[in-house]
Amino acid sequence: MTMMKAIAGGQLATSNLKVSTYKIVAFIAALVSVVDCVFGALALVFNSADSYSVPIILCLSGVIALLFVFARLSLKRYFISLLFVAALSLISAVALHFMPAYIQGLNLNGIFHRSLFGGSLMLCIGVPAFCYSILHLFKNTPRGFDISRYPILLFFVLAGFAAYGIILFYIIQNGALEFHWPFFTTAYSDQYKTAEQWVDGWPTFSNQHILQLGILNNITGTLMLMGLTSLISLPIGVSVGIFVREYAGPKLGGAINFSTTALRSISGVILAITAVSLLTKVDQGTFLYNLFHGYGRDMDGGLQTGRSSFLFASVFISLLVIPIVAKATQEGLSTLPREVKEGSLALGATKEFTLFHVQLPWSLPNVVTGLMLGCAEAAGALAIIFLMSGSGQFGVSPTSETTSLAYLIFDMKYGRILGDANVQNLMSQDQALAALALLVMTLGLTAIALTMKRQLAKRYKGA
């Protein structure tokens, strides 16, 4: 044993210099490949970063080839994969060098900029090169192999988070730049009021244009949608959950479970078709028409009917929320320890008494969490209501015309085509601020609900 060690030590001593240069080369290769990845991402974003791609890829190719040589010298093995990466990068550098700035072909509907190829090639080469250079930084040990696979994971994760980062950054930055407080405290109004004036003993009427820009009515509308939706979906969702969990047989329970999942996963547009076809079935002028379409009084006291009322819209939105609440209820019921339930039954309590005094109080926090998630869903749900909402300038009440922040953003961007053209003409510069308000609302609700859920999980474990 000692002899073997001595021999190995002797060999190491002779090649000590080589080993240290080998590690240094591997380190340099890792650095270059990181630079390559960064510039690849930059080239995908900015066309002008394209000019750096050829020299960097060439440099990477050289370093990897050097690493191949040193790996051969110190480990006495050929690493074909290194040679492969080096050759690939050399070929791609040559190809990029002779590539024209704009490429068209294959009868495709577009003209591609060279940086698209440059950036993606740099990423495709840079990530494996980084992996291999880490592997050689650890001298090809199993631990090095393990660590060398991290960049693959990291690449995808960073790509995902970068996308969300861009979106959140854009909205927060622009929302903050546009921020002005009165925007939140005035209700949108774009209507004409008949003003009566007495001139020479005779009344004259003039049409006064009352224009206020703000999102107060949209915010209250969103809250109204959330409230009505939870009012409808709480009892139904909880009873669906209880029924499936406690009373239903496997067949009926399976059917109910299937339909809740299906309702959750079918398109909101399908619900929208149903809603719109229902809306067109009622005759104009009847009470039902007013109830379905929503009505409000304008400033002159005239009756204004809209496209659909809050009540009508929230019935359809709650079809999306009921599955969430039902699932949360089922989860809550299933976390109750069996002994507690059986203890209650053994003490002579009926099934109903156990349900209402033991099981439901236990699962209440779960239900509340589910309901909050459902509220966030209702605030963001647009697929159902974008065909049947309005600007909501005639007041917000359960029977008035639907409006919400999500719809407002939609209207600001596409109002000229699908909604209220005036909203787009007057308020389209405030898109980011409205988006920020919506984002704060939904993300806040979701965050609170999820934090609650986490705390709950901890408490159950402790109990």
Added chain:
Amino acid sequence: VALVPVVALLLIVINLAIGSMHAIDVLHFRLFTNFFSPSPESNISPDQMHYGILPALWGTVLVVSIAMIIAFPISLALAVLINDYSKGIVSSTLRWIISVLGGIPPIIYALLGGLIYLWFLWAKVGGKGLTGADLPQTVPTDQSATILGGMMLALLVIPFLTPLLDDALHSVPRPLKEASLSLGAGRWHTLTSVTLPYALPGIVNGFLLGILTALGEAIIVSYTIGFSAASLPKPMFDILERTPPFSSTIAYLAGGGYTFQQIIGPVGKSVANFMGLMLLLIAFIILGLISFLQHRMSKRSTQ
């Protein structure tokens, strides 16, 4: 009261079926062979227009596959990172962040689609299909390409898909992993040869649910791709053309909106119902597959 979901689902299906009768009566098999041309600018009356579901069907395939190709590796990497490569507070914080990101409403992505287009796609691939120059003015055309819709859709799918994959990876028995690790396999080796194969049914399950989510989304695709395509893209896989999927064509045809009311006749509305029915059918098929997979999984766990 517990039967509300069942009844609602039945009513929706019946409503769609009744609504689509008219289209089937008028168009018969031309529904599948016709190309879709409800151009608002043409002077023909609404019922003389051609309606066909073929471009929308192909658009659905394209958009969903783009979205899943982008979203699936990212979600899988996130799930692996959460489950196997981090511990304690880091893992739970990551989990929390991703679930919170799931709360971003789709309209935000639709709003940002234009930005991404100007900032990324327009600089990289400029062309006829992207300018929308040859498209009717009444349809929002300032930004559009199938790939843009797919990209934005992928962002919606990721926070939805990651927890599902996370659950699938979490269900792998711990002793199995530890046995592999103690036999000298590294983390990566354990991941690729033990964890992923074991979790495969769960991963496929999550993948199918992700497809379902991508199928149903209407807002993003309507406003990053457009409402309707007149025909199939010329090279079939041209993702720089505009090939909107079912859901946005449905939104266009069902349009209770102010503008489309006059343009779309009863046949168009009925075609919307038919498309809804097709969408529902696809969703049911996928749900059936999912329940079959879950059945298989529960069987395996009892063995």
